[in-house]
Amino acid sequence: MTNNITGFYEELVAHGLIVPSGLEGAFGRGEVFEDVLDRFNALITRVSKEDPAEVYTFPPVIDRTILERVDYLDSFPQLVGCVHAFSGDSRAANVLSARVHAGEPWGDLMDQTAVSMNPAACYPLYPILQGTLPPKGRLVTMTNWVYRHEPSPEPTRMISFRVREFVRAGSPDDVVAWRDDWLQRGLEILLSLGLAAKSAVASDPFFGRAGKLLSEGQEAQKLKFEVLVPVISLEAPTAICSFNYHRDHFGQVFGIRTHSGEVAHTACLGFGLERVVMALFKTHGFEPIAWPQNVRSRLWP
Amino acid sequence: MTNNITGFYEELVAHGLIVPSGLEGAFGRGEVFEDVLDRFNALITRVSKEDPAEVYTFPPVIDRTILERVDYLDSFPQLVGCVHAFSGDSRAANVLSARVHAGEPWGDLMDQTAVSMNPAACYPLYPILQGTLPPKGRLVTMTNWVYRHEPSPEPTRMISFRVREFVRAGSPDDVVAWRDDWLQRGLEILLSLGLAAKSAVASDPFFGRAGKLLSEGQEAQKLKFEVLVPVISLEAPTAICSFNYHRDHFGQVFGIRTHSGEVAHTACLGFGLERVVMALFKTHGFEPIAWPQNVRSRLWP
Numbered sequence: 001m002t003n004n005i006t007g008f009y010e011e012l013v014a015h016g017l018i019v020p021s022g023l024e025g026a027f028g029r030g031e032v033f034e035d036v037l038d039r040f041n042a043l044i045t046r047v048s049k050e051d052p053a054e055v056y057t058f059p060p061v062i063d064r065t066i067l068e069r070v071d072y073l074d075s076f077p078q079l080v081g082c083v084h085a086f087s088g089d090s091r092a093a094n095v096l097s098a099r100v101h102a103g104e105p106w107g108d109l110m111d112q113t114a115v116s117m118n119p120a121a122c123y124p125l126y127p128i129l130q131g132t133l134p135p136k137g138r139l140v141t142m143t144n145w146v147y148r149h150e151p152s153p154e155p156t157r158m159i160s161f162r163v164r165e166f167v168r169a170g171s172p173d174d175v176v177a178w179r180d181d182w183l184q185r186g187l188e189i190l191l192s193l194g195l196a197a198k199s200a201v202a203s204d205p206f207f208g209r210a211g212k213l214l215s216e217g218q219e220a221q222k223l224k225f226e227v228l229v230p231v232i233s234l235e236a237p238t239a240i241c242s243f244n245y246h247r248d249h250f251g252q253v254f255g256i257r258t259h260s261g262e263v264a265h266t267a268c269l270g271f272g273l274e275r276v277v278m279a280l281f282k283t284h285g286f287e288p289i290a291w292p293q294n295v296r297s298r299l300w301p
Numbered sequence: 302m303t304n305n306i307t308g309f310y311e312e313l314v315a316h317g318l319i320v321p322s323g324l325e326g327a328f329g330r331g332e333v334f335e336d337v338l339d340r341f342n343a344l345i346t347r348v349s350k351e352d353p354a355e356v357y358t359f360p361p362v363i364d365r366t367i368l369e370r371v372d373y374l375d376s377f378p379q380l381v382g383c384v385h386a387f388s389g390d391s392r393a394a395n396v397l398s399a400r401v402h403a404g405e406p407w408g409d410l411m412d413q414t415a416v417s418m419n420p421a422a423c424y425p426l427y428p429i430l431q432g433t434l435p436p437k438g439r440l441v442t443m444t445n446w447v448y449r450h451e452p453s454p455e456p457t458r459m460i461s462f463r464v465r466e467f468v469r470a471g472s473p474d475d476v477v478a479w480r481d482d483w484l485q486r487g488l489e490i491l492l493s494l495g496l497a498a499k500s501a502v503a504s505d506p507f508f509g510r511a512g513k514l515l516s517e518g519q520e521a522q523k524l525k526f527e528v529l530v531p532v533i534s535l536e537a538p539t540a541i542c543s544f545n546y547h548r549d550h551f552g553q554v555f556g557i558r559t560h561s562g563e564v565a566h567t568a569c570l571g572f573g574l575e576r577v578v579m580a581l582f583k584t585h586g587f588e589p590i591a592w593p594q595n596v597r598s599r600l601w602p
Contacts, residue, residue, distance in 0.1 A: 019357065019429055021359065021360075021363070021364060021425055021428075021429075022364035022366065022367065022428060023362070023363070023364045023415060023416060026360045026362050026363075026364075026416070028357045028358065028359045028360075028425060028426075028429070029357065029358040029359075030356070030357060031355070031356035031357070034356070034358045054332070055331070055332035055335070056320065056329045056330065056331060056332070057329065057330040057335045058322065058329045058330075059322075059327045059329075059446065059459075059460075059461035059462075060361040060362075060446055060461060061324070061327050061361075061418075061448070061460065061461050062322070062324070062327075063322060063323035063324045063327075065323065066323065068401050073397055073398060073401045073407070074398045074401070077387040077389075077394050077397055077398075078386075078387060078388075080386060080387060080411075081384040081385070081386055081414075081416065082384070082385045082386070082408060082411050083382045083383070083384065083385075083418060083448075083450075084382070084383045084384075084385045084408065084411070084413070085379075085381060085382055085383070085450040086378040086379060086381060086450075087379075088378075090508075090509045090510065093378050093508055093509060096374055096378055097374060097375045097378075100369050100374045100375070105413065106374070106413075107383060107385065107412065107413025108413075110381075110383050110385070110413070111408065112385070112406065112407075112408025112409075112411070113382075113450065114324060114452075115324060115327070115382065115450075115460065117362075117384060124322055124329060125329075127322075127323060128320055128322075128329070145360065145361050145446060147362070147384075149384075149386040149387075149414065149416075151415075158360075159360075159362065159416065160360035160361060160362050161360075207391075207394055208391045208394060209391065
């Protein structure tokens with residue numbers, strides 16, 4: 001296998017694992033790719049079946065005011081995707097049609113709506129946690145499509161992808177203990193699949209020059225960890241699982257309180273499902289039937 | 302159970318089947334709702350397992366030029382959702398931030414991108430079918446999230462939902478025969494679940510006054526059928542499965558040819574998965590454990 005960007009993309013296409021869609025970062029997924037993805041997600045469900053997690057599924061779109069309230073437009077304006085729509089009459093529709101058929105831009109004929117793409121699997125959940133948590137807090141799991149506006153020919157850098165997420169809300173001690181426990185569990189799950197996984201302190205791509213300071217602060221305080229596996233290159237391994245400790249950020253914004261009345265803390269972890277699948281193909285080859293038996297037995301139990 | 306709009310929505314919420322998200326038509330799905338949805342989708346897979354269908358999964362977003370090429374902006378401008386994004390520098394980001402924090406509109410600071418929401422599960426497929434089909438044509442199945450910008454408090458009228466789709470491409474005779482066969486199969490599947498399903502000739506909500514003529518022509522030519530089940534009201538049952546015969550529309554636009562060199566015809570059918578689930582809850586009650594045994598045995602085989 002090759003270690004260059006277009007090489008790996010083309011190999012995934014040649015093996016029918018993905019199919020180009022005309023958009024960078026939003027290819028179609030073939031049957032075998034999707035089967036491995038579902039099986040990995042099912043493995044996570046099996047491993048966590050004793051955890052008392054509530055299960056939700058959210059659409060790929062989100063209430064725009066959630067992004068406004070959590071300062072997403074300050075931190076990551078370059079990644080947001082807003083849904084704009086047409087609210088004109090027949091006359092305006094004729095203008096729109098004429099522009100489309102003339103090959104002219106027509107985005108200015110659309111208006112912003114209440115809808116944005118969901119940039120993080122956990123965001124739709126926080127408003128729902130509003131109020132007082134039960135004594136031991138809450139644990140929720142979800143598999144949601146998320147959107148980041150960073151089109152790229154690099155196959156692991158998608159604009160639209162799925163994340164299997166867990167969110168823990170509760171007291172600071174409970175939340176940090178949960179995060180530390182899952183850092184170990186997440187690493188073990190990925191190691192058990194024969195992936196050369198390593199955990200590391202990480203930071204988010206905050207926008208601009210001020211963003212650099214935010215990233216440095218996040219690293220210094222060890223608020224974000226990632227589990228990395230080589231997919232595109234050995235030197236810059238790909239994050240396939242990430243852990244974020246938000247302290248009281250979402251608790252403050254959405255009025256989430258612990259049973260004893262303090263502002264709740266939250267943390268989340270997410271497996272980037274397509275990235276896990278790509279890491280498996282990169283590591284074990286493009287034919288799952290030929291993968292090592294100990295890996296197969298985890299996914300085809 | 303009640304037959305009014307907000308009544309059914311509130312019952313779904315009260316039973317934990319869905320959870321409000323702040324957006325009309327984009328609620329969260331609870332564990333039981335999602336389990337029934339997955340099980341219905343698996344039933345479709347079992348029923349069709351002898352069909353030689355290729356399987357794909359596409360993201361909820363689509364190349365905007367596909368919508369332009371198929372005249373979607375002429376037919377349904379009111380339903381389109383376009384993804385706009387921010388491409389400004391630090392100065393522009395400061396303006397954006399100030400607007401957000403002042404509670405002022407900021408949509409004009411976003412630019413249209415190459416990305417739109419996908420309005421129909423089958424659209425991402427047609428460009429991929431370009432070229433000459435094998436002798437018997439192609440059959441493809443997909444489960445995709447689709448978007449229609451028609452927010453409503455009516456729970457079956459969603460902006461973001463999933464469709465289990467089949468697409469047939471080939472000669473006119475093969476395509477029509479396949480459509481007719483599935484009209485019967487689709488109806489039988491839904492009847493076997495105890496749903497009061499009926500098929501009917503139908504039309505799409507084409508925009509404006511000219512659109513009314515298009516709808517009438519579509520009905521006169523019997524290009525669209527739906528399977529309807531009462532969910533919100535007996536008088537206006539809800540379409541939970543729809544069948545569209547496109548004749549050579551997509552074949553022309555995307556250069557799809559039959560093995561003998563003619564422009565290929567296409568047809569598709571789609572089960573609106575959330576609507577099927579709601580029809581089941583409406584018909585059999587909010588506790589799947591108490592559903593009739595013959596219905597349960599189909600979904601919990």
